[in-house]
Amino acid sequence: xxxxxxxxxxxxxxxxxxxxxxxxxxxxxxxxxxxxxxxxxxxxxxxxxxxxxxxxxxxxxxxxxxxxxxxxxxxxxxxxxxxxxxxxxxxxxxxxxxxxxxxxxxxxxxxxxxxxxxxxxxxxxxxxxxxxxxxxxxxxxxxxxxxxxxxxxxxxxxxxxxxxxxxxxxxxxxxxxxxxxxxxxxxxxxxxxxxxxxxxxxxxxxxxxxxxxxxxxxxxxxxxxxxxxxxxxxxxxxxxxxxxxxxxxxxxxxxxxxxxxxxxxxxxxxxxxxxxxxxxxxxxxx
Amino acid sequence: xxxxxxxxxxxxxxxxxxxxxxxxxxxxxxxxxxxxxxxxxxxxxxxxxxxxxxxxxxxxxxxxxxxxxxxxxxxxxxxxxxxxxxxxxxxxxxxxxxxxxxxxxxxxxxxxxxxxxxxxxxxxxxxxxxxxxxxxxxxxxxxxxxxxxxxxxxxxxxxxxxxxxxxxxxxxxxxxxxxxxxxxxxxxxxxxxxxxxxxxxxxxxxxxxxxxxxxxxxxxxxxxxxxxxxxxxxxxxxxxxxxxxxxxxxxxxxxxxxxxxxxxxxxxxxxxxxxxxxxxxxxx
Numbered sequence: 001x002x003x004x005x006x007x008x009x010x011x012x013x014x015x016x017x018x019x020x021x022x023x024x025x026x027x028x029x030x031x032x033x034x035x036x037x038x039x040x041x042x043x044x045x046x047x048x049x050x051x052x053x054x055x056x057x058x059x060x061x062x063x064x065x066x067x068x069x070x071x072x073x074x075x076x077x078x079x080x081x082x083x084x085x086x087x088x089x090x091x092x093x094x095x096x097x098x099x100x101x102x103x104x105x106x107x108x109x110x111x112x113x114x115x116x117x118x119x120x121x122x123x124x125x126x127x128x129x130x131x132x133x134x135x136x137x138x139x140x141x142x143x144x145x146x147x148x149x150x151x152x153x154x155x156x157x158x159x160x161x162x163x164x165x166x167x168x169x170x171x172x173x174x175x176x177x178x179x180x181x182x183x184x185x186x187x188x189x190x191x192x193x194x195x196x197x198x199x200x201x202x203x204x205x206x207x208x209x210x211x212x213x214x215x216x217x218x219x220x221x222x223x224x225x226x227x228x229x230x231x232x233x234x235x236x237x238x239x240x241x242x243x244x245x246x247x248x249x250x251x252x253x254x255x256x257x258x259x260x261x262x263x264x265x266x267x268x269x270x271x272x273x274x275x276x277x278x279x280x281x282x283x284x285x286x
Numbered sequence: 287x288x289x290x291x292x293x294x295x296x297x298x299x300x301x302x303x304x305x306x307x308x309x310x311x312x313x314x315x316x317x318x319x320x321x322x323x324x325x326x327x328x329x330x331x332x333x334x335x336x337x338x339x340x341x342x343x344x345x346x347x348x349x350x351x352x353x354x355x356x357x358x359x360x361x362x363x364x365x366x367x368x369x370x371x372x373x374x375x376x377x378x379x380x381x382x383x384x385x386x387x388x389x390x391x392x393x394x395x396x397x398x399x400x401x402x403x404x405x406x407x408x409x410x411x412x413x414x415x416x417x418x419x420x421x422x423x424x425x426x427x428x429x430x431x432x433x434x435x436x437x438x439x440x441x442x443x444x445x446x447x448x449x450x451x452x453x454x455x456x457x458x459x460x461x462x463x464x465x466x467x468x469x470x471x472x473x474x475x476x477x478x479x480x481x482x483x484x485x486x487x488x489x490x491x492x493x494x495x496x497x498x499x500x501x502x503x504x505x506x507x508x509x510x511x512x513x514x515x516x517x518x519x520x521x522x523x524x525x526x527x528x529x530x531x532x533x534x535x536x537x538x539x540x541x542x543x544x545x546x547x548x549x550x551x552x553x554x555x556x557x558x559x560x561x562x563x564x565x566x567x568x569x570x
Contacts, residue, residue, distance in 0.1 A: 014355075017384040025372045028412075097369040100425075103334050104385050105358035285336040 014106040018114025019121075026122040031084045036126040038080070042072050043130040047137055062138040063146050063234060069134070070153060070230045073127070074223060077157070078164045079189045081123055085168025086181035088115055089280060094178055099286045108285070112277050116169055123161050128154060149233050152258065156229055159265040163222045166269030170276035192223045215247050222265045229261025287312050287466060288333070288436070293341035295328055295490075302328045303339060304490035312435075313463055317477045318470040320487035326470045327366065329487065330438055333468075334363060346435070359387050362434030366441045366470070368421035370414035375405055375424065378413050382428050393431035398424055401453045418445040426454060430461070437461070440470045455480065475550035506569060508543045512555075513564040521558040528554075543567070 026032045043065075051065050089112075092098040102111065131154060138145050167188060175181045195217050203209055218224045228248060236254055252260060288310040295303035302325050310316065320326050331337045335350030335357060343350065350357040371378060383391040398405050403423040408416065416424070422445040429437065443451045458480050461467075469477055474484065478498075486494035512530070514521055514537050522539075528551065530541035543551055548567075555562065 014385060017381060021373060021377065021381050024377060028372065095370050096365065096367055097371055099331070099336065100363070100365050100369045100371070102336055103358065103361070103363035103365070104382060105355045105387075106385055107355055282338075284338055286331060 011107045011110050014110030015114045015117075018106065018111055019118045022115050022118030023122060026118065032122060035080055035084070035123070038076065039073075039126045040130050040133070043069060043134050047134070061143045062134060063149065065134055065138075066131075066146070066149060066153060067230070067234055069130070070157075073157060073160075074227050074230065077127070077160060078192070078223060079186075081161060081164040082168050082171075082185040082189055083182065085119055085165055086171045086185045087178055088119065088169060089172040089276075090175055090178050090181045091172075093176070093286055096286075102285050108281050109277070112169070112280055116165060116273055119165055120158075120162060123165065124158055127157050127161070131157075152233055153230070155262050156226060159262045159269075160222065160226050162269035163265035163272075164269070166271070166273035166276070170272040170279075173276040173280040192221050195221050196224045196227060211247060215251070218248060219260075219264075222268055225261045225264055229258060232257060232261075287346060289342070289344045290332075291342040293332065293339050293343060295332060295337060295339040302490050303332065306341070306491060308485070308492060310436075310466055310468070312466055314483055315465075315467040315481045316469065316483045316485050317474050317481045318468055318485050318487065319472070319474055324487040325490040326487055327440065328490075330363075330440055330468070330470065333438065334358070334361065359432075360435040362429030362432045362437045364422070364425045364429045364439040364442045366444070368418065368425060368445070372412060372414060374410050374412055375416070376409035378424070379405065379428070386432055388432055390428075390431040390433075393433075394427050397431050397457065398427035400457060401427060401450055403427070419447055419450055422446055423450060423454075426457075430457060433462075435464075435466065437465055437467045437469075439468070441472070442469065443471070443473075443476065451476070475553055478547065478550060479544070506545045508545060508548065509540070509568045509570060510543045510551075511538065511540045511564075511566045512562060513538050514558075514561050515563050516561055518558065518561045521555065521561050524554055524558070537563070542570075545569075 046065055046068055051068055089098070092101065102108075131150060135145055135150055168185065171181050171184050171188070175184065203214065218228075232249070232254065249257060288308075290306055290308040293303050293306040293308075294301070304325075306325075306329070308329075318326050318329070328337060332339050332343065333345065333350065335354045338351065345357045346360060348357050373381060379391060379394050383389075383394070395405050401423040403420055405424070408420070413421065413424070422442070426439075426442060429439070443454055446454055455476070458467075467480070469481065471477055482498050484494070484496045484498065485492055510530070512525065514525075525539045525541070528541060528543070530539040532539045
């Protein structure tokens with residue numbers, strides 16, 4: 001076997017092996033059980049509460065259910081992903097698991113990207129299953145199924161999950177203690193939460209900041225982007241949201257913003273995960 | 287085969303490896319000794335490519351950071367502390383086997399069995415829930431079954447029961463002569479039969495590097511006579527355990543001693559020095 005083919009084969013082999021091992025481990029983890037319970041249970045609870053029968057601002061049926069579910073997701077999905085992901089590398093490092101695993105002939109890229117890929121699958125599957133369950137229930141109840149919204153939401157949730165997984169992995173490689181990783185994760189989440197539309201309106205009113213600054217902050221905040229994109233599908237006039245969203249819509253247009261709300265978090269996730277990989281690869285591994 | 291030249295490593299301005307020079311040849315079997323903080327674990331992690339360090343490091347002519355897969359395929363490693371791996375026993379065996387170029391799964395089961403750890407019985411149990419000894423046995427089996435060219439073990443027998451230790455040392459003695467070993471341990475006496483070199487570290491430097499005598503390597507033995515005074519029940523028990531016997535003179539014990547066990551024997555009887563009147567040793 002040539003020395004050129006060995007690393008490539010090693011990467012593929014190590015990558016698949018890591019993904020499978022990580023998925024198996026996650027299935028047994030308490031956090032995954034809780035995560036599935038919350039995101040699966042939310043849909044069941046909303047259906048049990050008869051939310052599809054209610055009507056708010058013209059939304060009813062599955063659309064009403066999805067809009068509520070997406071609001072729940074924006075509130076808890078990022079923090080859940082951050083808390084569970086930031087411990088990935090730093091936790092293995094602290095417990096000496098990394099010392100042993102990385103003494104095996106495993107490529108660093110395969111280990112890192114394998115962990116990230118497995119986490120994405122694990123995080124996204126319960127949400128996707130919950131959405132599929134809602135669609136199935138809607139079909140059974142003969143409700144109109146808003147396919148385009150379901151598809152777009154799935155993409156948006158995937159994109160949001162990737163953004164926070166990337167951020168979580170970056171933090172995980174950046175710090176040497178789990179406590180620091182968790183603290184930093186909360187700080188990131190709180191900062192993003194503080195700068196969503198509601199706060200932006202307050203800032204705009206109180207400090208009369210330049211419009212471009214407000215819009216810039218809103219466009220950089222993946223939570224705000226997700227929230228605006230989620231509402232946009234139901235409410236093209238954006239009557240539910242505040243002034244920042246109006247201005248964004250005026251500047252980017254309906255379709256432009258829908259694309260942006262998927263591509264921006266995706267890009268952010270890639271950027272942070274790549275930075276994390278660079279830090280992981282170049283420093284001390286354990 | 288392995289060459290470290292002018293290796294420096296520091297953590298937060300604390301020098302852990304200090305201009306370290308070391309060369310290991312094929313078949314070297316080394317006991318790495320030194321007090322806590324001497325730099326043994328840092329050296330091991332540097333060899334495994336887990337730490338970045340200044341200086342030149344060549345493992346089998348390769349760089350363990352840049353060509354880690356090729357280097358690590360040749361290395362078997364047992365850490366000092368068994369990590370709390372979440373995988374089940376079976377999954378860990380599969381995981382290791384999937385990464386190895388050498389087919390090793392059957393070998394792991396067989397080797398673990400020889401170490402008195404039945405993988406079949408524990409196959410679904412999470413690794414971290416095993417006892418300390420069981421974890422150690424599995425990690426030893428995983429490391430040895432790769433048939434490594436270079437075996438690195440950090441306190442490998444620390445958690446093993448007497449039977450496990452014996453089985454482990456038996457397996458070590460069966461390794462091919464061209465297997466290079468680096469065994470870090472606080473109990474050199476146990477390792478004496480398997481090693482041909484002792485390296486002592488202190489403050490990140492190698493302060494002592496000794497090739498062991500040919501007599502030890504050749505497995506020669508010694509005729510030993512020891513004259514004791516008084517009742518001395520404890521020393522008599524110790525000599526019995528070494529299979530020494532006394533004839534008509536109840537204070538005169540005689541027996542045979544493997545050259546490799548000389549240091550261990552001295553360490554054990556040193557505590558009875560006041561009761562020893564005379565000690566003679568002659569090569570056979």
